[in-house]
Amino acid sequence: AALVGAAVIGCAQVRPPPRAPTPVPPEWQALLVELRAFTPSLGFKPPPNFEAVAHDLAAYPFCGHAPRFKLPWSYEDPLITWHESKTAEECRRAPADIDVYYGATEALGEIATPVTASMIAAGRDRFIYLVVHEDCHDQFAFPQGIEEPLCELIAYRVMAAFAAARFRWYERERRVILDYATTQARLAHATIRYYDAIARVYDARRPGREGDAQTLAARAPVFAQAEQTLGLAAGAMNNVLLANYMTYSRHFPVLERIYEALGGDIRRMIAFFREVDEAQPDPEVLFARLRLEPNDRVGQLRAQEEAILEVAIARLGRPLPPAPVDRTPKPRPRS
Numbered sequence: 001a002a003l004v005g006a007a008v009i010g011c012a013q014v015r016p017p018p019r020a021p022t023p024v025p026p027e028w029q030a031l032l033v034e035l036r037a038f039t040p041s042l043g044f045k046p047p048p049n050f051e052a053v054a055h056d057l058a059a060y061p062f063c064g065h066a067p068r069f070k071l072p073w074s075y076e077d078p079l080i081t082w083h084e085s086k087t088a089e090e091c092r093r094a095p096a097d098i099d100v101y102y103g104a105t106e107a108l109g110e111i112a113t114p115v116t117a118s119m120i121a122a123g124r125d126r127f128i129y130l131v132v133h134e135d136c137h138d139q140f141a142f143p144q145g146i147e148e149p150l151c152e153l154i155a156y157r158v159m160a161a162f163a164a165a166r167f168r169w170y171e172r173e174r175r176v177i178l179d180y181a182t183t184q185a186r187l188a189h190a191t192i193r194y195y196d197a198i199a200r201v202y203d204a205r206r207p208g209r210e211g212d213a214q215t216l217a218a219r220a221p222v223f224a225q226a227e228q229t230l231g232l233a234a235g236a237m238n239n240v241l242l243a244n245y246m247t248y249s250r251h252f253p254v255l256e257r258i259y260e261a262l263g264g265d266i267r268r269m270i271a272f273f274r275e276v277d278e279a280q281p282d283p284e285v286l287f288a289r290l291r292l293e294p295n296d297r298v299g300q301l302r303a304q305e306e307a308i309l310e311v312a313i314a315r316l317g318r319p320l321p322p323a324p325v326d327r328t329p330k331p332r333p334r335s
Contacts, residue, residue, distance in 0.1 A: 028120055028127065035131050038162050043270040047138035049107075050131060054114035059104035063091035064240040066099045069215060071199050072243035073298045074145055074250070080240055099238035106130055109137025109151075124173060125159070125180035132158045139270070140277050145305040149252040150273060152188065153259060156181035157266040187230055188252035191245045194226040198242060251309060257320040258312055276312045 032050055040046065063083040066072055072079040083091065091102040106118040107130045119127055136151035159181040167174035198219055205215040223237040230237075230245070262268045283300070286307055292299045313320065 025120070028115070031124065031127065032115070032131065034166065035128065035162065038165065039132065039135060039158060042158060042161065042267050043274075044135060044139060047135045048112040049109070049134050049138065050113065050115050052114045054116050057114065057116050059106050059116055059118040060108055061088075061102070061104045064101050064244075065091075065094055066239045066243065068097045068099050068239065069202055069205060069212065071195070071202055071239055073301060074247040075244045076144055076247070076297070076301055077243060078297050080243060099240050101236070101238060101240040101244075103241075107134050109134040123176075125177045128159055128162065128177060129155050129180065129184075140273060142273075142277060142280065142308060143283075143301065143304050145247060145301055146251060146308050148248045149188070149250065149255055152184070152248050152252060153255050154266065154270065156185050157259070157269070161266060185252075185256075188249040190229050191226075191242075191249035192253070194222060194229075195242055195246045195249075197222045198239075251305065253323060254309060254320070257323065258316065260321045261316050261318065272315070273312070276308065276315060279311050279315065280308050281311070 036046070063086040064075075065081045065083070066079050070079055075082075086102075088102045092100050094100045104118065106116055106122060106126075107113045113134055119130055122130070132155040133151045136154050137147060140147055140150070142150065159177050163174045163177040167177075201215060201218045201222065204218075205211055223242075224234070226232070226237045226242070227234055232241075258272075259266075259269050262272055281304075283304055286303055287300055290299075290303050292303060
């Protein structure tokens with residue numbers, strides 16, 4: 001994909017385009033200094049991110065196209081075509097059978113990303129999340145399907161630890177940061193449910209114009225529920241955005257269970273996955289053993305992600321805690 005390594009891989013979850021640039025207040029610089037002093041105590045190595053303020057950069061725009069009736073595995077799936085330089089108007093020029101998403105993200109990992117105007121406009125909780133998530137990308141060398149959910153989990157737990165250390169229990173700032181971390185963690189589970197519901201809709205699709213119309217009618221209420229749950233504008237959700245969100249969510253539940261098995265200790269979690277990083281299988285050896293074709297990119301992604309999780313679980317040396325019972329309502333496609 002054209003955008004690989006530029007504006008999607010290694011980025012925090014996408015959000016709608018940001019507000020206009022604003023001056024950078026001194027308190028944001030102070031908050032960044034505090035975070036930089038805090039995360040090394042949990043095992044982070046100093047990254048090169050956020051060392052400068054980009055006054056002329058609001059955010060990193062991106063444009064993605066994907067087939068309307070095929071659900072990509074993740075944002076790395078070749079089903080999605082990423083475009084770097086298109087404007088919103090150019091991005092939305094696509095055939096009728098293509099899902100289009102034009103958006104922007106406030107920061108990117110592994111490129112020495114600066115502080116952007118949209119980071120400042122996003123608020124304290126989102127600012128902390130972005131710094132920790134992007135810094136997390138510089139700590140590991142996992143494929144994105146593992147690194148994104150791992151950095152999500154680490155970011156939420158670091159946010160909670162930072163809020164507890166920085167603010168008193170009754171202060172509003174502490175509650176806001178904790179609420180963000182808790183809410184976003186729950187949304188990972190919701191994303192999986194919506195993704196699975198849409199996959200079932202496409203699996204039931206019948207060929208032909210009438211079947212396509214029925215499929216679009218069936219997916220519409222699921223997308224509408226997802227937009228409401230995930231805080232998106234009406235009409236925003238489609239195959240491109242859902243695949244992007246799923247990249248951050250697919251393995252989040254098992255990583256949560258590994259975290260619990262490690263005693264809910266974020267320092268142990270970071271150190272543990274450094275060991276897993278060193279022990280992860282060589283991709284080429286793995287693909288050869290499984291006889292995966294060079295053009296089977298999704299098969300390679302799945303195999304690599306599953307192999308890394310197998311290494312992690314084996315290194316635990318004990319069973320994972322049971323998965324919590326999901327009692328939330330399931331998405332219901334229109335019949």
